[in-house]
Amino acid sequence: MSEKARLKRGQVLYRDGEPSKLFYRCETGLLRVVKVTTRGRPITVRHILPGDFFGEEILEAKPYQHSVEALTRSTITSFQIDELSEHLMRQVAVSFSDQLRRAMLHEYHLQIGDLRERVIRYLLELVDTPLGGENEDNDLYLRCTHELIAEGTSSTRESVSKIIMDLKQEGLIETGYRQITLKNLDVMKVMARPPMVQEVQ
Incomplete structure (x- = not known):
C-alpha cells in the first residue's frame, strides 16, 4: 500500500548504493538527486519537483545509483513495486520524459558560457x-x-x-x-x- 511521508530540509531519503526497496513520487517541496565525484564533491544531477516520480532503479531491481536529499520541507508518496498499475506507469512515463528534458537542459547550461x-x-x-x-x-x-x-x-x-x-x-x-x-x-x-x-x- 502506498504511504505518505514528510521530509525535513536537508534530510536524505536514500543514499547511493543502498538496495532499492520503494518507488516514490514527490507531492510537495523540492528534492535533488545527488552523485558524489571520485574526489568526494557532491554534484546535483537533477531536481525533483512536485509530481515527479523517482527511485527508478527499483524497476530494474538495482541498488539506488544516486542519493536523494530534500532541499525544502517535502511530502512524498512511496509505492511498492507491485502497486505500479498500467495507469500509474503511464504517469511515470510522462514524468520521466519531462525530467529527462529538464536534465538535458540543465546539462546544456553547464556546457555553455562561462x-x-x-x-x-x-x-x-x-x-x-x-x-x-x-x-x-x-x-x-x-x-x-x-x-x-x-x-x-x-x-x-x-x-x-x-x-x-x-x-x-x-x-x-x-x-x-x-x-x-x-x-x-x-x-x-x-x-x-x-x-x-x-x-x-
Missing part, C-alpha cells in the same frame, strides 16, 4: 522551483546557499561566492541569510544567454 553565465542561469532556474518566492516589492527571491549553487553549476563555493558578490555590487541581486533576491530580472535574463528553454526543445 561560470558567471552558468550561475545566473541556475539562479533563474531555481527561482521557479519551491525554493523561490515573491516578496512584497514583487521581487523574486530564492532560498539557497552558495554551496548549493556550486553543486548545481559544477563549480566551487569560493568561485560562486565571488560571482554572487559581483552581482550584488552591480545591483542585480541582494543577499541575506540563505536568500538571494533578484533585483533586475530582465537584465539577468539577457546576461544568461544563450537563451534558455524557448530555444532548447
Whole structure:
C-alpha cells in the first residue's frame, strides 16, 4: 500500500548504493538527486519537483545509483513495486520524459558560457522551483546557499561566492541569510544567454 511521508530540509531519503526497496513520487517541496565525484564533491544531477516520480532503479531491481536529499520541507508518496498499475506507469512515463528534458537542459547550461553565465542561469532556474518566492516589492527571491549553487553549476563555493558578490555590487541581486533576491530580472535574463528553454526543445 502506498504511504505518505514528510521530509525535513536537508534530510536524505536514500543514499547511493543502498538496495532499492520503494518507488516514490514527490507531492510537495523540492528534492535533488545527488552523485558524489571520485574526489568526494557532491554534484546535483537533477531536481525533483512536485509530481515527479523517482527511485527508478527499483524497476530494474538495482541498488539506488544516486542519493536523494530534500532541499525544502517535502511530502512524498512511496509505492511498492507491485502497486505500479498500467495507469500509474503511464504517469511515470510522462514524468520521466519531462525530467529527462529538464536534465538535458540543465546539462546544456553547464556546457555553455562561462561560470558567471552558468550561475545566473541556475539562479533563474531555481527561482521557479519551491525554493523561490515573491516578496512584497514583487521581487523574486530564492532560498539557497552558495554551496548549493556550486553543486548545481559544477563549480566551487569560493568561485560562486565571488560571482554572487559581483552581482550584488552591480545591483542585480541582494543577499541575506540563505536568500538571494533578484533585483533586475530582465537584465539577468539577457546576461544568461544563450537563451534558455524557448530555444532548447
